[in-house]
Amino acid sequence: MCGGYSCSKNTLVIINVCYMIVSFILIGAAVKEKVSGVVVNAPIIGGITACGVFLLGVSILGLWGALKHHQVSLFVYMVILFIIFIIQFSVSCAALGTSVETEKALVEDGWNKVSDEVKISAEKLFDCCGLHLADQNTTGLECNQLACYKTMKLIGGVVACRYRNLVDPVNSGLAGNGGL
Template sequence: MVCGGFACSKNCLCALNLLYTLVSLLLIGIAAWGIGFGLISSLRVVGVVIAVGIFLFLIALVGLIGAVKHHQVLLFFYMIILLLVFIVQFSVSCACLALNQDQQGQLLEVGWNNTASARNDIQRNLNCCGFRSFNPNGTCPASCIKSSHSCLPCAPIIGKYAGEVLRFVGGIGLFFSFTEILGVWLTYRYRNQKDPRANPSAFL
């Protein structure tokens, strides 16, 4: 039997938004865990992760309330926002998967030069100093600088994992972008279905 009824569409939409809620709470939890264990000290990085988590949580909340109450206005705005998120996320995911090694290196260098606090986290956690070379007169929080003055640059170490990380992020983003287009389709269909328990003469 094909899932095409009112109750089935409602349950699928609620389940999808519960999944988005769990993902948003996971993002916020990861940011808090990173701060708690001292892995991330950059407020900008933590702020971006928490902002994305809160944004996803609010979207899921709007979709959940709209699905439970069959609220036409909430479902309409939910569908439009989800479609815009799909376009942005699909584009970013494809870009992550399409970057070659030279483009990855340029992107990493730009990020390195623009984030001082994240740079310190990377040097401390990967035990390296500098991006391509290290100035001996500069400061570095890595433990190798205390034991010896010959620390490896961070670019080769980051570059070793950058491709895998970008493929992982791109793959996860691509997967969730397809769940978003599924959510848009479910919302569109659910908005145009009549509640069998409602007054048949009521305007929907």
């Protein structure tokens, strides 16, 4: 019978094993970023690691409560999940309520506060020159050294030239002739 004792127990076990897998992925991603040096901000890596460890602890509590049918641990597990839901819901509402201008201001504030080494590594990683066009050469990296600088002007120019010389089949009345 679905929805009975064994079905509920097995479902809780599966859910908590999935939580464990996600927690190991979070911890592994934090370790990978720490080793690779792409994200050099220690609080971000520490926060990801802390979330992974917290999720691992909660999943162990839920798994133990489900396997032993321990009422107190299952109650604490439910309370923790409810608190996590409230926090996630609040953060989601705040993120949805943030305007584009606020997001741009946050990005600019972060860009202005980091060191030139971080800016140069971000420019190399993302193949970009500065945050805005005005500050392309202020970080110490020449834009013409990036791969995107070399290919974008060539490809963009060729595509723009080709597009400019093409006939619009909808407005020219040649749509039925295959554009000829």
